[in-house]
Amino acid sequence: METKDILVFIEQRNNVIQNVSYELLSEARKLVKQIKHVKFEVVGILLGNNLGQLPHDVLNHGADRVYVADHPELSHYSTLRYTHVISELIKQHKPDSFLIGASVIGRDLAPRIAARIDTGLTADATKIEINPNEENTSELWITRPAFGGNLFGTIVCPNHRPQMATIRPQVLDADFYQLNRPGIIVNLPYKPMEDNVRILNRIEKHQSGPDITHAQILISGGRGMLEHFELLDELAQLSGGVVAASRGVVDKGAASKDIQVGQTGKTVRPRLYLACGISGAVQHTAGMDKSETILAINSDPQAPIFSVATIGIVGDAKTILPLVIENLKHHKLKHH
Ligand SMILES: Cc1cc2nc3c(=O)[nH]c(=O)nc-3n(C[C@H](O)[C@H](O)[C@H](O)COP(=O)(O)OP(=O)(O)OC[C@H]3O[C@@H](n4cnc5c(N)ncnc54)[C@H](O)[C@@H]3O)c2cc1C
Missing domain, CATH: 3.40.50.620 (HUPs)
Known part of the structure; x- marks a missing residue:
């Protein structure tokens, strides 16, 4: 052939x-x-x-x-x-x-x-x-x-x-x-042809928030942050980042499927991926392991997320994130 x-x-x-x-x-x-x-x-x-x-x-x-x-x-x-x-x-x-x-x-x-x-x-x-x-x-x-x-x-x-x-x-x-x-x-020549599907109306889907596939900084939360996504929102706002989530969170109805990272979500490659309270299942890491820098915060030192992380912090994200937020606010004040 x-x-x-x-x-x-x-x-x-x-x-x-x-x-x-x-x-x-x-x-x-x-x-x-x-x-x-x-x-x-x-x-x-x-x-x-x-x-x-x-x-x-x-x-x-x-x-x-x-x-x-x-x-x-x-x-x-x-x-x-x-x-x-x-x-x-x-x-x-x-x-x-x-x-x-x-x-x-x-x-x-x-x-x-x-x-x-x-x-x-x-x-x-x-x-x-x-x-x-x-x-x-x-x-x-x-x-x-x-x-x-x-x-x-x-x-x-x-x-x-x-x-x-x-x-x-x-x-x-x-x-x-x-x-x-x-x-x-x-x-190429094209001869008009019948289509058995007739489009009656076209409605453009509007992205409900920013597109996680184009963000440079992603602040991503897993089940460990389920009750504390407001911390991620605040950090995203301060750092110019966008909030993303694991499927664990999406399945609980706490985040929209649009921001799910992973095999059945989106593949992302930001400059910084901050993974908070995400265990790091292969189905999740398949969607983010090509990020430039991966910073993981997890209370379990054995969490698989640490095997793909550039920097790993073992600790409670609920107490670490407020410190980061305070620090960023302080830093911003100093520069105004
Ligand atoms: C076919 C298939 C497709 C899938 N596709 C996807 C996909 O696209 N994306 C995806 O994400 N998953 C996907 N999954 C699910 C995946 O296997 C995991 O179940 C899921 O990623 C787990 O989400 P999680 O890490 O948020 O939750 P968990 O696995 O429950 O992890 C929570 C983590 O948070 C830590 N933690 C708890 N409290 C704190 C705290 N206070 N501070 C710091 N850390 C804390 C815990 O130590 C734990 O490691 C898929 C599964 C299958 C079978």
Whole structure:
């Protein structure tokens, strides 16, 4: 089977390319560099309407080529139309692998395409590498948490192409950017098609608070802080941070699911992650262990959170946090 290149789904919402697509383009650049026996390109597929400069943006972020389908019927995500356009492109271009962000849209789209083109799919992956045991290969080893995050499985797709994966947002770095990077833009023809779903109305979801995935400082609380979230709120306000929570707290109804960190919540990478009264279950640490600095406060010296912490404080967060708050207030006063 003659296959080539790594295809990346470029997800746009309201004509804003989602960061996970940039993360995948950067990762694809690193992967093609390791495939030395044949020339692989990074190829993007972008669907939408009035896309303007977006295809150039895709090139600047690492694609060598971008296929574009620009049509009013594609302006918002539609399972059937997107599946159709992308499956046809895959049959024509024959990519060796196809990467999609594990967003709500990606998780809906990927299995549809995999079934239609008869290939496998590794869903919700956290790591991708080229088979390190063989030379002259483009075989991907794709790792994802399994059994509730208690172990990791590495999955290969030896007999079918493309090798498909959805990858969680924020686990890879979007570190490739080159202004005015040259590349090829190919416009795909699109024939209007019926969709068995008719959108009657579109209501934008408004984030109830600040987005924890973009915060530089996260003040995160677990069940140990259940009755004392006001301390976290105050500290967040003083430090310019945002409050986050473990699932232990969300399940108790004490915090919104929007601010849950972890495997079934969000993956975060702030500069500072302050974990107060969080035990550090793998399902929690999977969502925060890439933070730059992790400061953990826990009364139990054996708490697993300390194994991922940069700095660990064994103690009662209810007494430590008021001291930090007082200190910050004092510091602020001195500087006014
Ligand atoms: C499929 C699956 C998916 C999951 N997904 C997620 C997820 O996305 N995110 C997530 O967080 N969890 C997730 N979980 C749950 C996870 O396994 C843990 O149960 C959960 O993270 C525990 O929350 P916690 O640390 O707040 O509570 P606990 O485990 O109860 O820990 C509370 C901690 O607070 C400490 N403590 C108590 N009082 C104080 C005090 N005064 N000062 C300092 N420390 C104190 C205790 O020593 C303890 O370590 C998932 C589980 C499963 C099975």
